[in-house]
Amino acid sequence: MQAIVLVGGEGTRLRPLTFGTPKPMVPIMNVPFLARTLERLYEAGIRDVILPAGYMPQAITEYFGDGSRLGMKITYVIEDEPLGTAGAIKNVEQHITGPFFVLNGDVLTSLDLQAMIDFHKQKGGLGVLHLITVEDPSAFGCVVHDENGRISQFVEKPPKGSEPTNDVNAGTYLLDPKVLEMIPPGRNVSIERETFPKVLADGHTLYAYTTNDYWIDLGRPEHYLSAHRDILTGAMPLRLEPGISGPGAAAVRNNPNLVAPLFIGEDVSIDPHAKIGPNVVLGDRCSIGANAQLTDSVLWDNVTVEEGARMDEAIVASGARIGASARIGRGSVLGHDVVIEPGAIVPEGGRVGPAAPISA
Numbered sequence: 001m002q003a004i005v006l007v008g009g010e011g012t013r014l015r016p017l018t019f020g021t022p023k024p025m026v027p028i029m030n031v032p033f034l035a036r037t038l039e040r041l042y043e044a045g046i047r048d049v050i051l052p053a054g055y056m057p058q059a060i061t062e063y064f065g066d067g068s069r070l071g072m073k074i075t076y077v078i079e080d081e082p083l084g085t086a087g088a089i090k091n092v093e094q095h096i097t098g099p100f101f102v103l104n105g106d107v108l109t110s111l112d113l114q115a116m117i118d119f120h121k122q123k124g125g126l127g128v129l130h131l132i133t134v135e136d137p138s139a140f141g142c143v144v145h146d147e148n149g150r151i152s153q154f155v156e157k158p159p160k161g162s163e164p165t166n167d168v169n170a171g172t173y174l175l176d177p178k179v180l181e182m183i184p185p186g187r188n189v190s191i192e193r194e195t196f197p198k199v200l201a202d203g204h205t206l207y208a209y210t211t212n213d214y215w216i217d218l219g220r221p222e223h224y225l226s227a228h229r230d231i232l233t234g235a236m237p238l239r240l241e242p243g244i245s246g247p248g249a250a251a252v253r254n255n256p257n258l259v260a261p262l263f264i265g266e267d268v269s270i271d272p273h274a275k276i277g278p279n280v281v282l283g284d285r286c287s288i289g290a291n292a293q294l295t296d297s298v299l300w301d302n303v304t305v306e307e308g309a310r311m312d313e314a315i316v317a318s319g320a321r322i323g324a325s326a327r328i329g330r331g332s333v334l335g336h337d338v339v340i341e342p343g344a345i346v347p348e349g350g351r352v353g354p355a356a357p358i359s360a
C-alpha cells in the first residue's frame, strides 16, 4: 500500500508561523508534524510515501531526504503552481501502483489506518473516506451517507441550520487508482468540491468510515494550541509520560513553580523563580527568566523569555526574544526571530512577524 500526504498548501491561516516554516514542518511537541504522520503510516505497514509539495519544499526534503532514516521510501513531486488537493494527486499518478491512502498533511488523529484498510476490503467501492461527527458541521465538508456507509452527497460548508448531517470529511481517504481517471490533468482541482462529487455522478460508489477517534485540523492557531493541550492532558494519545515530560524534564522536575502538564525540550534553562504551566511546551534551548509567567503556550526552539514577561495561550516561533516585563496577550502568534521590546504589550490575538516568507 502507498500513501500520498498532501503537503503543498501555503498554510495562510497559520501565518506568520508559516512564513518561516511550511505547515507540515510546524512542530507538534517539538517534532515536525509530518514526522508524526509518517510514523503513523509506518505503524500501519506503509513504507512507500509520495509527497506532493510546492510551498517551501526544501524544508521538507532536507529534513526527510529519501526516507531511508525512517525505513521508508519517500518520493517528492514539486508543483510549480498549487494544483489543489486533487490536482496534486493527479500530478503524482505515474508513481501510483495500486490502492493508495491520501492524507491531508495537517490532520492530527488517532485513526487506525489498518482498520480502514480492512473496512475497504469488506465494502469495496472506489474509495473510503474517513468521517468524524461534529457538533457544528457548518465549517466543514458534510458527507451524506446511508447506514451501510454508502455516500450519496457532498455539501461543502453548509450555512448554519441547513446542514444535512453532522458527519464531516476528516481528510483521510483510501482510494482505488480508477479515481485518478476522473481528475483532469494540468489544472487546480479540489478533491472535496470536484472529484468526489464526480465519482458519484459517474455512478461509482464511495463509502464513509465514520469513527469517534481524536481528530483536529492543525491549520488554525487556536487548533494548534488545543492539539498540544490535548496531547499534554492525554485526550490525544501520543505515548507521552504524564506530568512533566520531554528530554529536559528530569532536570527541572523538582522546581515547585512548574505546574504540570508540561513538555520540556533539551538544554532548556528555567530560572527557579519562573512560573510555568499548565499546558506549556518549551522547545530545545529555550531560556525562561526570573518571575516570567507562561500558561497554555507553545514555544519553539531557541526562544528567550526575559524576567517578568508574561504570556497566555501564545505560540512563539524559533529564535524569538520576549523582553523583560513584556505582556503577550492571549491568543497571540509571534513569528520567527521576532523581538518584543522590554515592557511592550502585544494585544490579544496579536500577530507579530515578517510580512512575507523568510525563505522561498
Ligand code: GTP
Pocket: 006, 007, 008, 009, 010, 011, 012, 013, 014, 023, 052, 053, 054, 079, 081, 082, 083, 084, 085, 088, 103, 104, 105, 106, 219
Ligand atoms: P490555508 O492556506 O490556511 O487554508 O492552508 P492550506 O494551504 O494548507 O490549505 P488546506 O488546509 O485546505 O489544505 C489541506 C491539505 O492539503 C494540507 O495538508 C495542504 O498542505 C494540502 N494542500 C492544499 N492545497 C494544496 C496544493 O495545491 N498542492 C498540494 N500538494 N497540497 C495542497
